[in-house]
Amino acid sequence: MTTQVISKEPTNSPPVSKYSKDRKVGEGTYAVVYLGNQIATKRKIAIKEIKTGIFKDGLDMSAIREVKYLQELKHANVIELIDVFSGTNNLNLVLEFLPCDLEVLIKDTSVVFKSSDIKSWLLMTLRGVHHCHRNFILHRDLKPNNLLLAPDGELKIADFGLARSLGNANEDLSSNVVTRWYRSPELLFGAKHYSVAVDMWSVGIIFAELMLRTPYLPGKDDVDQLDVTFRALGTPTELIWPNVSSLPLYNALRVYPPPSRQELRNRFSAATEKALDLLISMTQLDPSRRCDLTQALLHDFFVESPRPTEPADLPKKKEKVKEEDEESDTKRRKF
Ligand code: ADP
Numbered sequence: 001m002t003t004q005v006i007s008k009e010p011t012n013s014p015p016v017s018k019y020s021k022d023r024k025v026g027e028g029t030y031a032v033v034y035l036g037n038q039i040a041t042k043r044k045i046a047i048k049e050i051k052t053g054i055f056k057d058g059l060d061m062s063a064i065r066e067v068k069y070l071q072e073l074k075h076a077n078v079i080e081l082i083d084v085f086s087g088t089n090n091l092n093l094v095l096e097f098l099p100c101d102l103e104v105l106i107k108d109t110s111v112v113f114k115s116s117d118i119k120s121w122l123l124m125t126l127r128g129v130h131h132c133h134r135n136f137i138l139h140r141d142l143k144p145n146n147l148l149l150a151p152d153g154e155l156k157i158a159d160f161g162l163a164r165s166l167g168n169a170n171e172d173l174s175s176n177v178v179t180r181w182y183r184s185p186e187l188l189f190g191a192k193h194y195s196v197a198v199d200m201w202s203v204g205i206i207f208a209e210l211m212l213r214t215p216y217l218p219g220k221d222d223v224d225q226l227d228v229t230f231r232a233l234g235t236p237t238e239l240i241w242p243n244v245s246s247l248p249l250y251n252a253l254r255v256y257p258p259p260s261r262q263e264l265r266n267r268f269s270a271a272t273e274k275a276l277d278l279l280i281s282m283t284q285l286d287p288s289r290r291c292d293l294t295q296a297l298l299h300d301f302f303v304e305s306p307r308p309t310e311p312a313d314l315p316k317k318k319e320k321v322k323e324e325d326e327e328s329d330t331k332r333r334k335f
Contacts, residue, residue, distance in 0.1 A: 062161030077128030098148035142202035153311030190249035197287035204282030234258030
């Protein structure tokens with residue numbers, strides 16, 4: 001059992017009796033991540049150090065969100081928040097240490113993916129996101145780089161800095177969420193009211209990326225993202241997405257026809273018919289037609305052969321990443 005104690009420390013170092021803080025392993029937009037140890041258990045941990053005091057209200061909203069939501073979410077496929085402690089100018093999240101992520105693996109051409117591996121990663125992602133949605137939390141930044149991999153092969157959803165409670169349906173939400181390539185059409189059109197379908201879209205695009213081994217919809221900027229998305233999936237019209245033209249950023253768009261089943265089959269040549277069905281259902285342009293997490297988890301794709309690979313048997317990164325490389329890798333992966 002772990003406790004979530006917020007212990008006041010006068011310095012920037014972790015409570016000496018509880019954790020050791022070793023080398024830096026990553027850097028995000030608002031935090032530096034260190035490898036450490038939980039002294040009592042010798043368990044490897046990650047300490048995410050978030051600078052505070054640089055924001056006018058003292059604490060970054062992302063940090064507050066991350067702590068709040070991770071405390072609420074306990075699931076095999078969501079990263080575990082072990083502890084939180086504060087220093088003079090920072091807040092430290094003690095997280096389970098997860099040495100790899102799905103993006104690193106997708107890019108590692110020496111690693112071969114079997115269709116049962118892809119099914120397993122997709123299933124673990126869906127289970128984690130389903131748990132978030134059942135607890136009325138939207139992640140809003142799902143991408144391969146935020147799907148971390150434990151040494152035992154379990155996939156864990158991380159980085160809840162953009163997450164949000166699914167509260168009042170009338171409340172305006174920001175459409176400037178989700179890393180561009182994984183952003184749903186309603187967000188690209190500036191929708192202020194949206195729901196679980198934005199996460200479902202991101203998972204669909206990740207599923208496509210796992211099959212293609214390259215990003216599916218890599219827009220260069222926000223305008224290009226619309227073009228890339230609709231060139232691949234067809235331009236939405238009032239016929240297939242009623243009221244789409246009333247969304248704030250909806251504009252006269254170049255009209256692309258929807259892809260035929262054969263086109264999709266050619267694009268995803270190794271996908272079974274059921275895999276294609278699921279992908280099509282997850283990437284419906286109209287969010288009200290997109291499947292939800294329960295429907296995705298119950299899809300026939302997960303029943304047909306082959307069975308999802310057991311997490312322990314999933315491929316791992318071949319060579320051990322050198323310490324210095326890990327850091328520069330992390331920086332390269334951000335955009
Ligand atoms: P930000 O929210 O600022 O983007 P992240 O949570 O993405 O920060 O963390 C930055 C980087 O640190 C990640 O890309 C990853 O390489 C590394 N990292 C984050 N959490 C862990 C963890 N639990 N175990 C190992 N490395 C981690």
